[in-house]
Amino acid sequence: xxxxxxxxxxxxxxxxxxxxxxxxxxxxxxxxxxxxxxxxxxxxxxxxxxxxxxxxxxxxxxxxxxxxxxxxxxxxxxxxxxxxxxxxxxxxxxxxxxxxxxxxxxxxxxxxxxxxxxxxxxxxxxxxxxxxxxxxxxxxxxxxxxxxxxxxxxxxxxxxxxxxxxxxxxxxxxxxxxxxxxxxxxxxxxxxxxxxxxxxxxxxxxxxxxxxxxxxxxxxxxxxxxxxxxxxxxxxxxxxxxxxxxxxxxxxxxxxxxxxxxxxxxxxxxxxxxxxxxxxxxxxxxxxxxxxxxxxxxxxxxxxxxxxxxxxxxxxxxxxxxxxxxxxxxxxxxxxxxxxxxxxxxxxxxxxxxxxxxxxxxxxxxxxxxxxxxxxxxxxxxxxxxxxxxxxxxxxxxxxxxxxxxxxxxxxxxxxxxxxxxxxxxxxxxxxxxxxxxxxxxxxxxxxxxxxxxxxxxxxxxxxxxxxxxxxxxxxxxxxxxxxxxxxxxxxxxxxxxxxxxxxxxxxxxxxxxxxxxxxxxxxxxxxxxxxxxxxxxxxxxxxxxxxxxxxxxxxxxxxxxxxxxxxxxxxxxxxxxxxxxxxxxxxxxxxxxxxxxxxxxxxxxxxxxxxxxxxxxxxxxxxxxxxxxxxxxxxxxxxxxxxxxxxxxxxxxxxxxxxxxxxxxxxxxxxxxxxxxxxxxxxxxxxxxxxxxxxxxxxxxxxxxxxxxxxxxxxxxxxxxxxxxxxxxxxxxxxxxxxxxxxxxxxxxxxxxxxxxxxxxxxxxxxxxxxxxxxxxxxxxxxxxxxxxxxxxxxxxxxxxxxxxxxxxxxxxxxxxxxxxxxxxxxxxxxxxxxxxxxxxxxxxxxxxxxxxx
Amino acid sequence: xxxxxxxxxxxxxxxxxxxxxxxxxxxxxxxxxxxxxxxxxxxxxxxxxxxxxxxxxxxxxxxxxxxxxxxxxxxxxxxxxxxxxxxxxxxxxxxxxxxxxxxxxxxxxxxxxxxxxxx
Numbered sequence: 001x002x003x004x005x006x007x008x009x010x011x012x013x014x015x016x017x018x019x020x021x022x023x024x025x026x027x028x029x030x031x032x033x034x035x036x037x038x039x040x041x042x043x044x045x046x047x048x049x050x051x052x053x054x055x056x057x058x059x060x061x062x063x064x065x066x067x068x069x070x071x072x073x074x075x076x077x078x079x080x081x082x083x084x085x086x087x088x089x090x091x092x093x094x095x096x097x098x099x100x101x102x103x104x105x106x107x108x109x110x111x112x113x114x115x116x117x118x119x120x121x122x123x124x125x126x127x128x129x130x131x132x133x134x135x136x137x138x139x140x141x142x143x144x145x146x147x148x149x150x151x152x153x154x155x156x157x158x159x160x161x162x163x164x165x166x167x168x169x170x171x172x173x174x175x176x177x178x179x180x181x182x183x184x185x186x187x188x189x190x191x192x193x194x195x196x197x198x199x200x201x202x203x204x205x206x207x208x209x210x211x212x213x214x215x216x217x218x219x220x221x222x223x224x225x226x227x228x229x230x231x232x233x234x235x236x237x238x239x240x241x242x243x244x245x246x247x248x249x250x251x252x253x254x255x256x257x258x259x260x261x262x263x264x265x266x267x268x269x270x271x272x273x274x275x276x277x278x279x280x281x282x283x284x285x286x287x288x289x290x291x292x293x294x295x296x297x298x299x300x301x302x303x304x305x306x307x308x309x310x311x312x313x314x315x316x317x318x319x320x321x322x323x324x325x326x327x328x329x330x331x332x333x334x335x336x337x338x339x340x341x342x343x344x345x346x347x348x349x350x351x352x353x354x355x356x357x358x359x360x361x362x363x364x365x366x367x368x369x370x371x372x373x374x375x376x377x378x379x380x381x382x383x384x385x386x387x388x389x390x391x392x393x394x395x396x397x398x399x400x401x402x403x404x405x406x407x408x409x410x411x412x413x414x415x416x417x418x419x420x421x422x423x424x425x426x427x428x429x430x431x432x433x434x435x436x437x438x439x440x441x442x443x444x445x446x447x448x449x450x451x452x453x454x455x456x457x458x459x460x461x462x463x464x465x466x467x468x469x470x471x472x473x474x475x476x477x478x479x480x481x482x483x484x485x486x487x488x489x490x491x492x493x494x495x496x497x498x499x500x501x502x503x504x505x506x507x508x509x510x511x512x513x514x515x516x517x518x519x520x521x522x523x524x525x526x527x528x529x530x531x532x533x534x535x536x537x538x539x540x541x542x543x544x545x546x547x548x549x550x551x552x553x554x555x556x557x558x559x560x561x562x563x564x565x566x567x568x569x570x571x572x573x574x575x576x577x578x579x580x581x582x583x584x585x586x587x588x589x590x591x592x593x594x595x596x597x598x599x600x601x602x603x604x605x606x607x608x609x610x611x612x613x614x615x616x617x618x619x620x621x622x623x624x625x626x627x628x629x630x631x632x633x634x635x636x637x638x639x640x641x642x643x644x645x646x647x648x649x650x651x652x653x654x655x656x657x658x659x660x661x662x663x664x665x666x667x668x669x670x671x672x673x674x675x676x677x678x679x680x681x682x683x684x685x686x687x688x689x690x691x692x693x694x695x696x697x698x699x700x701x702x703x704x705x706x707x708x709x710x711x712x713x714x715x716x717x718x719x720x721x722x723x724x725x726x727x728x729x730x731x732x733x734x735x736x737x738x739x740x741x742x743x744x745x746x747x748x749x750x751x752x753x754x755x756x757x758x759x760x761x762x763x764x765x766x767x768x769x770x771x772x773x774x775x776x777x778x779x780x781x782x783x784x785x786x787x788x789x790x791x792x793x794x795x796x797x798x799x800x801x802x803x804x805x806x807x808x809x810x811x812x813x814x815x816x817x818x819x820x821x822x823x824x825x826x827x828x829x830x831x832x833x834x835x836x837x838x839x840x841x842x843x844x845x846x847x848x849x850x851x852x853x854x855x
Numbered sequence: 856x857x858x859x860x861x862x863x864x865x866x867x868x869x870x871x872x873x874x875x876x877x878x879x880x881x882x883x884x885x886x887x888x889x890x891x892x893x894x895x896x897x898x899x900x901x902x903x904x905x906x907x908x909x910x911x912x913x914x915x916x917x918x919x920x921x922x923x924x925x926x927x928x929x930x931x932x933x934x935x936x937x938x939x940x941x942x943x944x945x946x947x948x949x950x951x952x953x954x955x956x957x958x959x960x961x962x963x964x965x966x967x968x969x970x971x972x973x974x
Contacts, residue, residue, distance in 0.1 A: 336882060
């Protein structure tokens, strides 16, 4: 059933308020009851975005402090020459963990966490569209992150640097489990980040206030949308990279071992294809925050809104053309380097546009010098300096001089602290009144800012010089007389100043932060956006329609009318949790989404997922497999309660708008999520194909290597035929399941059931063909690449198999029919993707070596 | 402003997509030819590497220019007719994005005139 189109005359700005007063008795109480989080131990099963968001932010900040403590130990070690506070082995673990935890456990989760809290409020949505997915992402990150950090106390932490270059991290040079902790631990935390990104994309596009068209979308939402798309495109590269390196370490598949046709540079390409966009992945949400804070503090609309949106989109694109600028010293041809140099300088243009837009906004209003303002000004100063040195290292000849020196350490800290940490602290001071009974202290805030601003500059400004006069990064000590002593001592003093600032912040937090979802401090800044509406666990009492980008400034009675329930969906029509799904461009109401409430499933699924990866790290394979099976079981349990179907007829949400309580097809939120998941899968596969081609490039005359026979065409052709037949069966099943009469024909499970062995057969046939030809995955990179493509396909086929069996089970339980068919649609989409990937894989593995004729 | 929403989004992103195509083509071809020692390969009497860069730059530049003209027309049309503000916003964003993309694509084509192919 598709959602009905609204009348063409629909214009929220011109209508009377949708719902009259007084509101029916008990309406508000029912709404409150539906959104109330559980009490007692079950409190941890809460999925409200405010609770999960707060836990998420808190955990990310905990990791910031922990990684900061590691930095202080390192600075103490470097305060004087030939110091022996820590050994070189521990120092290696310290700098690896500091970088890894800051980047993977603090920076990305922190901005994702803030958006879990802020986005629904800012868009006046009741919640994000998949609250249990948010909870799953958080708990997986929480459990996995803490265990990962705990390795530092047992000498088990990774020690190969935060970018883990092989061959240093290969089995030959890092035989212990330390590197595996990084590869498996970080790999699955990336999966948690992707889960969050899917949530954000669908949330921004599908759950907004009525009338919040794209041109009225808060800049923060734009920033988070670009951020999430970048995660979807960029993170699969590192997931694949960690997978390949772990397969090399565990099974001796030589992707990065030069003696057997591998190439360590492949890792660098995969890592930095993720790693450079990662900088912007962290930076863009921070700019989104700044674009919300600056207009409020200047009490004037943001200057150049459209240019800022352009800058966000352009930055998102261009940042994927920069990755090789981390590899300028690897001997690539100058022409190739010049492309990345060009992109590195070009990306400064959109960043500059944003900076000028903020300055113009400050100039056009009267900026109040509050603590958030101070942090924004600090951000502009520090980030601009980092950006300038960024342009310097974007020029290859300069980079060759500064590479791996403390100059680079200074540059990256100016960019990351300026571009992310300062905006985040501005955001803390700015948004705490929306989450707490009391605002944070302005007086203490100025101390926090002062200490941190001075601390950052005292620490990192001298490091430019330390680097330029020759001090390499990642050395645990240095001899007397190199001219580095005083500079290092100053940097150490600065680091402790930053720590003092953070300590004052913690004190302020302990003194003033009192979490509430019912009676917060209110709109203390006279801000213009919807997160400052009166709210509760249900977010806003009714869902407003807005007519401008600054609704609280331009619609004077909005807060009161929303709170009285005069806008859309002031109660609950199904008795449970609901959100209003809107169209992606025009924010027209499309249907009422029945939002799942609290449950143990996401918590347990996250725990078992974390356990699966962590146990695998320490080679406890059997318990790990059990945990993996339990994790899948919990996910199935969780999904079983979703896809509720149209539990009641279409309902009036106010203003004469009658909406269905269920919808399928492209209008459905889970359809969107599945499309995004397919893009993620497609990117993993694309990166794998890139790896295959890269390895071909570095193996002239050995693709395939001598003595390796390419299987006859007949077998891949047969496998392709099976894939196509399988796709046809699914298409027929989909056709059989059409109609508005709630039919559930018996042929559907039969067709799906027949398709299951076909898809398995196709994949197994290809695997068997390679094995039977005598191809070894560990003899040469060619075999490793071929088996990697085949193995990835096996994984997708097994997932399709599980989804197919689940779909059949839904039919058997009477939970699948021609109207209630979201489960089938999701399976169908994934199935088509798997078939497409299988066909491309066959073409690559069997066609490419024939095409190139062993060149 | 006519056209589907998907079409509008594609038009808005056309220049950046063209840049991505140019970037992939020039980096892919340069890496492959240099990596395989085929730096001196010629086609129709011209070295393949600079020819690829110039061709890819020209084609993507032309495509972006078409997108820019098209989006500019849509923008002017949106200004003249009573259309939804979101249409005006998208067409304006398309003009800005495609305009910026022209500069970026040109910027990436310049090395072909300055640097040797595989040194």
